[in-house]
Amino acid sequence: MFKRASYFKHALAVLVLLCFIPEALSQTKKIKRPKSRVGISSVDGFVKESFDLYEKVYKYDGYAESGTPLEDEDIDVLEDALDDVSLLSDNAPDILSDLDGENILKQGKATLQINKAKKALTYSIKTSKELLLGERKNKEDEGDGTEKPSDQDNDEELSNSENKSDDNQVGDSNNTTNTLEVLSKFDFVPGDKLIFYDDFSQDFIGDFPSKWNTNGSGELVKINDDSNKWLRLVSGRNTRYIPDxxxxxxEFTLEFDMLTKDLNNKTSSQSYFQILISDNNSFDTGANFAMAEIPLCQFIDRGIIIENNINGKREIRNEIQVDIREQINKRNHISVAINNQRFRVWINETKYVDVPRLLPENLTMKSIKLHLRGMDINKENLYVSNFKVAEGGIDLRQKLLSDGRISTNGILFNSGSSNIKPQSFGIIRQISQVLEQDNSIKLKIAGHTDADGTDDANLKLSKSRAEAVRRALIDVYKIDGSRLISEGKGESEPVGDNSTAEGKSENRRVEFIKQ
Incomplete structure (x- = not known):
């Protein structure tokens, strides 16, 4: 949260002072405070406090423009405001990670409001400094970068669009946001043949999951009001966690959710979370392996380590210099794609690792191993959930063109809703490329659910999910809507056993069929 006791003290001082000062003379291009809330507490708090401070600075700027000198009290308040606005600017939230799990329209609205608040903070910092130095007189027309930024009220348009739409809408064609731009370029494509899936739904809290093995310890936990069960990993020099x-x-892909808690500035520089692909199912690394280590250190910038061994000899070890300290403190979706020797890793929608020859050539790898090291297990925690391995992840475009249809369970939705999860856009992107290449192709998009819930509810949900995918193709990738139709099949055409987590995952799928 961005509220601090000092803010209330300074805000009160400013409010008392401003009650006795007349309105400033005319000013132009004032940034307008958003009229509606996003509904996400961290975003709404950041935007409110940003504009509270901005409006104070803006009012003092009016005095400078009108030639009214600042009194000593005014300068004291401005100095306090500058301290507060600088601190608030430093704590601006990371949009993509803070908005994980929200629908696309809400992400877009939040992105616009945060960008507007950052613009207000930039103006406030620069203007406060110039006012305190006596450099802020008659600069409006000098073209030196001190002119107050204009405001287009895009957030109002997006808000109106959101109010008129339902959960099927993925975006508004007139309001392409930074978030949608990132999603439209996301290129991870999950495999289409499920090998392993575990959301721990069939295991009890406090137990070690039945479909995993370890030479250390660990347990399933619930975290706050999250509906997921999470496997808490224990740090150890040689402790590994191996799915069955x-x-x-x-060619296969690996996906899971990762959550850290209580990392702080003292978290060790040797604290890493390792994802290792090995040639054996034992607890050692094996003679042939490839791995990526995600840094958890907070007090210095540590990069992502990549390493391999080919026939017992290390050929590659390198540290990719990226600063993900803020990112790693949040809930993240990890995606890994293995294509023969190629090894790629995404954290949320950003690709950090892409090594063309990290794995050994012409050798069958046998296991995935997770390893946590360097963490103080009495204070710090790392959890994983929704662990999925699938064969494929190659190129759905050729398959759709040659076979005339594809079925995928890689398009994911929030539980019980039609809100598409961001990590699903790699598949939707490939479908759009097929449609862009051949303007004659028309597609039917069919949604399927598992058997949880009533028949009627599942039919309605499958229809709305298919329509959400259709809207994503239209809104994000600008495909002509007349070329697309959507329908829902509910739970009527299962391909897996609805009594198991794997079967349910197989049944939750989307089909694309050439017409």
Whole structure:
């Protein structure tokens, strides 16, 4: 949260002072405070406090423009405001990570409001400094970067669009946001043949999950009001966590959610979370392996480490210089794609690792191993959930063109809703590329659910999810809507066993069928 006791003290001082000062003379291009809330507490708090401070600075700027000198009290308040606005600016939230799980329209609205608040803060910092130095007189027309930024009220348009739409809407064609731009370029494509899935729904809290093995310890936990069960990993020099997979294909993808808690500025520089692909199912690394280590250190910038061993000999070890300290403190979705020797890693929608020859050539890899090291297990925690491994992840475009249809469970939605999760856009992007290449192609998009819930509810949900995918193709990728139709099948055409987590995951799918 951005509220601090000092803010209330300074805000009260400013309000008392401003009650006795007349309105400033005419000013132009004032940034307008957003009229509606986003509904996300961290975003709404940041925007409110940003504009509270901005309006105080803006009013003092009016005095400078009108030639009214600042009194000593005014200068004291401005100095306090400058301290507060600088601190608030430093604590601006990371949009993509803070908005994870929200629908696309809400992400877009929040992005616009945060960008507007950052613009207000930039103006406030610069103007406060110039006012305190006596450099802020008659600069409006000098073209030196001190002119007050204009405001287009895009957030009002997006808000109106959001109010008129339902959960099926993924975006508004007139309001393409930074968030949608990132999603439209996301290129991870999950495999289409499920090998392993575990959301721990069939295990009890406090137990170690039945479909995993370890040489250390760990337990399933619930975290606050989150509906997921999470596997808490224990840090150890050689402790590893291995899902029950016997052999891995040459082409596969791995996805899971990762959550850290209580990392702080003292978190060790040697604290890493390792994802390792190995040639054996034992607890050692194996003679042939490839791995990526995600840094958890907070007090210095540590990069992502990549390493391999080929026939017992290390050929690659390198540190990719990226600062993800803020990012790693939030809930993240990790995606890994293995295509023969190629090894790629995404954290949320950003690709951090792409090494063309990290794995050994022409050798079947047998296991995925997770490893946590360097963490103080009495204070710090790391959890994983929704662990999914699938064969494929190659190129759905050729398959759709050659077979005339594809079925995928890689398009994910928030539980019980039609809000598409951001990590699903790699598949939707490939579908759009097929449609862009051949303008004659028309597609039917069919949604399917598992058997949880009533028939009627599942039919309605499957229809809305298929329509959400259709709207994503239209709104994000600008495909002509007349070329797309959507329908829902509910739970009527299962391909897996609805009594197991894997079967349910297989049944929650979207089909694309050439017409």
């Amino acid at each position: 997979i016997k052999n891995l294909p040459e």
